Amino acid sequence: MLDLKFVVENAQLVKEAMGTRSGEYDVDIVVELDKKRREILKEVEMLKAERNRVSAEVAVLKKNKQDASEIIAKMKEVGEKIKELDGALGPIEADLRMALLSIPNIPDKSVPLGKDDGDNVEIRKYLTPTQFDFTPKPHWEIGEGMGLLDPTTAGKITGARFTIYRGLGARLERAIYNFMLDTHTQNGYTEIFPPFMVNRDSMTGTGQLPKFEEDAYAVKNTDYFLVPTAEVPVTNMLRGDVVDADKLPIWYTAYTACFRGEAGSAGRDTRGLIRQHQFNKVELVKFCMPENSWDELESLTAEAELILQKLGIPYRVVCLSSGDLGFSSAKTYDIEVWMPSYGRYVEISSCSNFVDYQARRMNIKYRTREGKTGFVHTLNGSGLAVGRTTAAILENFQNADGSVRVPEVLIPYMGTDIIK
RNA sequence: GGAGAGAUGGCAGAGCGGCUGAAUGCGCACGAUUCGAAAUCGUGUUAUGGCUGAUACCCAUACAAGGGUUCAAAUCCCUUUCUCUCCGCCA
Numbered sequence: 001m002l003d004l005k006f007v008v009e010n011a012q013l014v015k016e017a018m019g020t021r022s023g024e025y026d027v028d029i030v031v032e033l034d035k036k037r038r039e040i041l042k043e044v045e046m047l048k049a050e051r052n053r054v055s056a057e058v059a060v061l062k063k064n065k066q067d068a069s070e071i072i073a074k075m076k077e078v079g080e081k082i083k084e085l086d087g088a089l090g091p092i093e094a095d096l097r098m099a100l101l102s103i104p105n106i107p108d109k110s111v112p113l114g115k116d117d118g119d120n121v122e123i124r125k126y127l128t129p130t131q132f133d134f135t136p137k138p139h140w141e142i143g144e145g146m147g148l149l150d151p152t153t154a155g156k157i158t159g160a161r162f163t164i165y166r167g168l169g170a171r172l173e174r175a176i177y178n179f180m181l182d183t184h185t186q187n188g189y190t191e192i193f194p195p196f197m198v199n200r201d202s203m204t205g206t207g208q209l210p211k212f213e214e215d216a217y218a219v220k221n222t223d224y225f226l227v228p229t230a231e232v233p234v235t236n237m238l239r240g241d242v243v244d245a246d247k248l249p250i251w252y253t254a255y256t257a258c259f260r261g262e263a264g265s266a267g268r269d270t271r272g273l274i275r276q277h278q279f280n281k282v283e284l285v286k287f288c289m290p291e292n293s294w295d296e297l298e299s300l301t302a303e304a305e306l307i308l309q310k311l312g313i314p315y316r317v318v319c320l321s322s323g324d325l326g327f328s329s330a331k332t333y334d335i336e337v338w339m340p341s342y343g344r345y346v347e348i349s350s351c352s353n354f355v356d357y358q359a360r361r362m363n364i365k366y367r368t369r370e371g372k373t374g375f376v377h378t379l380n381g382s383g384l385a386v387g388r389t390t391a392a393i394l395e396n397f398q399n400a401d402g403s404v405r406v407p408e409v410l411i412p413y414m415g416t417d418i419i420k
Numbered sequence: 421g422g423a424g425a426g427a428u429g430g431c432a433g434a435g436c437g438g439c440u441g442a443a444u445g446c447g448c449a450c451g452a453u454u455c456g457a458a459a460u461c462g463u464g465u466u467a468u469g470g471c472u473g474a475u476a477c478c479c480a481u482a483c484a485a486g487g488g489u490u491c492a493a494a495u496c497c498c499u500u501u502c503u504c505u506c507c508g509c510c511a
Contacts, residue, residue: 038470048480049480052479052480052492056439058491059439059491072491074491242430243430367448370449
């Protein structure tokens with residue numbers, strides 16, 4: 001969340017920033033609630049100061065065995081008044097927090113202004129779109145044709161938007177996330193294997209709640225949620241902590257299955273691995289000092305790109321426009337992989353700098369040697385979405401005879417150089 | 421699932437109705453000492469909110485979280501969460 005003081009003192013600026021995003025956000029309500037809160041607060045704090053003062057007098061009287069019943073009776077009234085005002089304050093503060101949580105991050109100055117993904121700006125490109133001297137097949141045809149992917153049986157045992165991987169298909173998926181984890185740990189990331197279920201506080205900490213509860217899978221009879229991304233458990237590892245500045249930056253990488261309701265995407269990408277309710281992803285998460293977060297965003301993006309470079313798959317990097325920016329993010333680069341069946345680039349990673357937005361929400365602070373504290377900056381990015389990588393490999397490395405070449409770096413993991 | 425113990429500052433650990441925002445130790449900062457350092461000595465060192473030009477003063481709040489008792493709660497009561505020990509069960 002944003003800093004309350006900042007919002008109240010710069011309401012106009014915040015409103016303008018919200019205007020560049022998609023969606024409507026109520027900044028005025030925050031200002032109003034804060035004003036109300038402060039009015040009551042002043043009154044109740046005065047009463048409390050009086051109570052504290054008089055209570056000290058009572059202590060002295062009692063010590064000297066003197067009668068204090070008169071002022072005790074008077075303080076009882078003050079106590080009731082305090083209780084009343086505190087009672088009024090509670091709901092206002094709760095509303096205020098909710099209102100503040102409902103306001104997204106302010107886009108960084110460098111973010112291109114725009115309405116939606118049509119205004120995203122291409123930053124760089126790697127390789128050129130794959131050319132074929134035959135008509136390439138989409139990955140779901142390749143996968144189902146060779147028995148690597150089986151959405152039909154998955155539909156029977158679970159439902160739509162699930163897939164069973166079989167044989168070399170399952171092996172390929174596993175090879176990919178092992179290769180990703182190995183690459184990232186060699187680059188200095190610490191591997192984390194977190195729980196796949198998290199509590200409500202964690203979902204709120206990273207911003208999935210309260211606004212997007214319908215996208216999440218809740219576990220019945222508990223207050224747990226299936227993780228929509230490893231970002232949630234991994235970023236929340238430091239929730240409420242004060243970290244020694246010397247220990248920063250912290251780089252974590254984690255594989256998890258990810259579970260998403262995909263509310264509002266009915267009819268989109270219904271075939272293949274692009275949009276599933278359960279998919280595998282390797283995530284990159286960073287915690288750093290505020291002054292380093294923009295450099296860390298560049299390196300994090302490069303580290304995610306490295307996977308596609310090593311695999312040899314064409315991609316491009318785009319900077320999301322203000323209108324396409326995620327709720328908690330100040331700036332996001334999407335990495336988009338070339339997908340022949342779509343005839344365009346498809347998102348495979350989203351690398352974001354949240355600056356202090358998540359840290360304030362989660363109360364993650366640093367402490368320097370000199371004792372100075374402040375909110376850390378948090379970043380994360382996919383490194384990468386595994387299912388989409390599988391799809392991209394099947395499509396970009398397919399041969400005319402229907403077989404699929406295994407990328408060089410995956411051969412040790414696959415035990416073969418060809419899938420047929 | 422059953423029985424018991426516990427949760428206090430960056431860390432360790434006292435306190436168990438008023439004089440405790442919190443002893444003591446560690447860590448850290450500054451100073452003394454030193455050619456410099458170690459050791460030693462001295463001083464200081466929580467956060468959030470209100471007020472404010474102010475990171476100054478003053479005021480309020482906070483001892484897992486939430487509620488209650490009381491003039492007054494880290495201290496008493498209730499609920500929840502988490503941790504540990506023993507038993508059971510299980511991969």
